[in-house]
Amino acid sequence: MKKFKVGIVGLGHRGRYMIMLVKQCFECAEVVAACDIDPKLWDETQWQQNTPMKEQLPGVKFYVDYNQMLEEADLDLVLVETGADVHAEFCIKALEHNINVFSDIPSVANLSEAKRLWEAEQRSTGKLMTGANPNEWGFINALVDLYQKGLLGEPYYMEAEYIHSVKTQGTNNPYLAHSPWRKTLPPIRYCTHSLGPLLRIMKEALRYVVCLGTGVHINPEALRDDMQAALFQTESGVTIRLLRNGACRAFIGLHSYRVFGTKGYFERIDSRGKTEPVVRFRSDELYAADTITELPHLMMANEYIDNPKAGGHGGADYALLDHMFKAMIEGKDMPISLRDGLLMTLPGIYAAESAVRKGEKLTIHYPWEEEFAADIEKYKI
Numbered sequence: 001m002k003k004f005k006v007g008i009v010g011l012g013h014r015g016r017y018m019i020m021l022v023k024q025c026f027e028c029a030e031v032v033a034a035c036d037i038d039p040k041l042w043d044e045t046q047w048q049q050n051t052p053m054k055e056q057l058p059g060v061k062f063y064v065d066y067n068q069m070l071e072e073a074d075l076d077l078v079l080v081e082t083g084a085d086v087h088a089e090f091c092i093k094a095l096e097h098n099i100n101v102f103s104d105i106p107s108v109a110n111l112s113e114a115k116r117l118w119e120a121e122q123r124s125t126g127k128l129m130t131g132a133n134p135n136e137w138g139f140i141n142a143l144v145d146l147y148q149k150g151l152l153g154e155p156y157y158m159e160a161e162y163i164h165s166v167k168t169q170g171t172n173n174p175y176l177a178h179s180p181w182r183k184t185l186p187p188i189r190y191c192t193h194s195l196g197p198l199l200r201i202m203k204e205a206l207r208y209v210v211c212l213g214t215g216v217h218i219n220p221e222a223l224r225d226d227m228q229a230a231l232f233q234t235e236s237g238v239t240i241r242l243l244r245n246g247a248c249r250a251f252i253g254l255h256s257y258r259v260f261g262t263k264g265y266f267e268r269i270d271s272r273g274k275t276e277p278v279v280r281f282r283s284d285e286l287y288a289a290d291t292i293t294e295l296p297h298l299m300m301a302n303e304y305i306d307n308p309k310a311g312g313h314g315g316a317d318y319a320l321l322d323h324m325f326k327a328m329i330e331g332k333d334m335p336i337s338l339r340d341g342l343l344m345t346l347p348g349i350y351a352a353e354s355a356v357r358k359g360e361k362l363t364i365h366y367p368w369e370e371e372f373a374a375d376i377e378k379y380k381i
């Protein structure tokens with residue numbers, strides 16, 4: 001079988017990890033090109049590495065110029081692993097060359113990009129896969145399974161939090177030192193890890209948002225709120241409370257979710273000190289599940305439990321790539337589409353604007369809706 005020729009743009013710590021996962025685990029793919037504006041990331045050993053990328057990927061051509069890579073490398077797929085606020089331009093250019101794209105999250109940084117990216121994919125023979133790895137976690141599959149079996153009823157209120165505390169700050173922190181967007185991105189815009197899994201059990205898009213931020217208390221170098229809390233709502237009233245942070249001194253597990261359904265309840269509460277992460281559920285619909293019951297906590301999806309290659313965020317990174325390559329081989333749509341990515345990204349952009357407007361309630365639109373163009377003019381976000 002012909003192998004997919006794969007390139008990558010963005011050789012930060014995430015990009016370096018993802019391209020090695022492709023090289024080491026997927027026989028259907030051949031890594032042929034890599035690009036970053038900083039050649040040191042190719043030539044020199046970096047944080048969490050023993051050898052430089054150029055030695056780990058012999059025979060792969062390195063580019064400083066992304067346009068040149070797209071012109072020359074004859075790619076079937078490009079991994080976009082640039083900073084969280086600069087994905088869309090790279091994705092649009094690849095789609096204009098009819099190249100498939102794996103885009104890390106969030107999908108876009110503003111409404112205008114969302115419109116242009118949406119239109120670029122419509123015109124292209126390439127397709128975009130959204131790199132929303134939490135959608136692939138085992139305990140999220142369990143939530144979807146319980147929901148699809150009718151054991152939770154319909155969700156009417158949900159909560160999610162993503163709390164990312166780091167012990168060191170500023171230039172001592174390898175994340176912050178190399179990734180400027182980690183100091184500037186309003187935390188609520190990094191919302192896809194929280195909203196993506198919940199959207200898997202929802203029948204409607206998020207339509208309304210109010211959001212407030214705390215200002216800066218923890219990291220004086222940060223240029224945005226330390227914490228932001230948003231309330232989202234659908235047209236029928238399904239409500240989600242989301243807490244995101246830029247900096248805090250909590251040092252608790254990162255990702256928690258709670259789902260209140262008409263017939264049951266589900267929660268995944270991440271670790272707290274020595275207390276391991278826990279998944280619990282109850283249901284009106286199942287014998288002996290009327291009291292809250294603990295379920296096994298599995299990061300890894302069932303289909304990969306015996307697969308030694310399945311690594312990265314509890315196997316979710318492998319699962320993303322595996323599902324994407326299988327779809328490409330079978331000529332199917334990407335399993336987490338651009339539309340899915342925009343449904344989980346755009347609510348965060350409107351939420352950040354609501355926080356700027358001191359909690360004003362905003363109506364969320366999407367590029368496939370008529371009202372979206374007017375929002376681009378109105379909000380300029």
Ligand SMILES: NC(=O)c1ccc[n+]([C@@H]2O[C@H](COP(=O)([O-])OP(=O)(O)OC[C@H]3O[C@@H](n4cnc5c(N)ncnc54)[C@H](O)[C@@H]3O)[C@@H](O)[C@H]2O)c1
Binds near residue numbers: 037133
């Ligand atoms: N899904 C996850 O679990 C997860 C985890 C970590 C990071 N991420 C995402 O992965 C992405 C990368 O994260 P990171 O921490 O590695 O970021 P980073 O800022 O450390 O790295 C981004 C790289 O892109 C390069 N770049 C910027 N502009 C460029 C251009 N014009 N041409 C070529 N290269 C360019 C930068 O030089 C940098 O090396 C982000 O979008 C982030 O949101 C996702």
